[in-house]
Amino acid sequence: MSEEFGEIAEYERGDAAVRDGIAEEDNAIPLWFNVGFYGLIVFGIVYAIYYTMSGWSSAGEYQAQVAAAEARAAEVRASMPTTNPFRGDQVALTEGQTTFTTVCAACHKPDGSGLVGPSLVDPYWKYGETDEALFETVSAGRPGGMPGWEAQLGSEKIWKVLAYMETLPRSDEPGVGAPGVGGAGT
Ligand code: HEC
Numbered sequence: 001m002s003e004e005f006g007e008i009a010e011y012e013r014g015d016a017a018v019r020d021g022i023a024e025e026d027n028a029i030p031l032w033f034n035v036g037f038y039g040l041i042v043f044g045i046v047y048a049i050y051y052t053m054s055g056w057s058s059a060g061e062y063q064a065q066v067a068a069a070e071a072r073a074a075e076v077r078a079s080m081p082t083t084n085p086f087r088g089d090q091v092a093l094t095e096g097q098t099t100f101t102t103v104c105a106a107c108h109k110p111d112g113s114g115l116v117g118p119s120l121v122d123p124y125w126k127y128g129e130t131d132e133a134l135f136e137t138v139s140a141g142r143p144g145g146m147p148g149w150e151a152q153l154g155s156e157k158i159w160k161v162l163a164y165m166e167t168l169p170r171s172d173e174p175g176v177g178a179p180g181v182g183g184a185g186t
Contacts, residue, residue, distance in 0.1 A: 080155070081131075081159070082131060082132050083131045084131045084135075084159050084162055084163050084166075085159060086159050086160050086163040087163050087166070088163075089163065092159075092160045092163055093160070093163055093164050093167060095157070095160050096157075096160035096161040096162070096163050096164030096165070097164045099153065099157055099160065099161040099164070100112075100161050100164050100165060103149070103152075103153070103161070104117075104120075104161065104165075107145075108120050111168060111169070112165060112168040113171060116145065117145070117146060119171070119173075120165055120168065121168050121169065121170050121171045122170075122171055122172065122173060123170075123172060126142075126144075127142055131162070134162050134165075135155075135158060135159065135162065138158050138161070138162060139155065139158050
């Protein structure tokens with residue numbers, strides 16, 4: 001049988017035994033095994049030293065990524081206007097009017113006095129009347145049925161439509177949806 005596979009170096013063992021016709025031999029450990037075995041030990045030591053000395057950690061890497069993302073977000077926030085940049089700009093107001101009549105008027109009426117959505121010309125504001133609050137309302141939407149328009153209009157058109165909205169004749173009459181008056185906004 002063994003001739004078929006060629007000669008394999010075999011050493012005699014003091015405790016050599018034959019059981020069920022199978023002889024136990026003491027063969028030399030193959031080179032590939034030793035290379036892998038000692039190689040892994042060396043790798044383990046080098047890795048452990050590197051890991052403890054270099055200061056690298058997955059938690060640290062995560063924190064660095066979070067810090068980078070926060071810095072980017074702060075940059076974007078800082079570059080966003082907090083007051084309406086189109087107030088009084090005639091070209092922008094015309095564009096804002098077009099947006100208002102095609103998009104907003106369906107729910108707020110062309111004069112802004114309110115229909116499904118609340119009046120935008122009365123002095124009552126559920127979500128605030130600062131430029132920032134109004135921008136947030138229109139770009140992200142509000143839970144009472146006001147859709148968010150950021151994806152469809154983009155920031156610039158939102159600022160323009162808000163600039164136009166301000167020019168609509170004001171009315172002290174609480175409109176549809178003003179607080180405590182009934183309608184969609186209450
Ligand atoms: C599908 C109908 C609908 C359309 C279209 C719509 N709105 Fe509204 N809007 C609403 C409703 C309903 C509310 C009340 C939301 C609430 O109370 O949570 C609202 C609320 C608002 C408010 C907040 C009012 C307050 O008292 O704080 C503003 C400002 C506003 N809309 C502006 C706009 C503008 C500008 C557009 C066009 C880009 C627009 N809306 C388009 C339905 C609509």
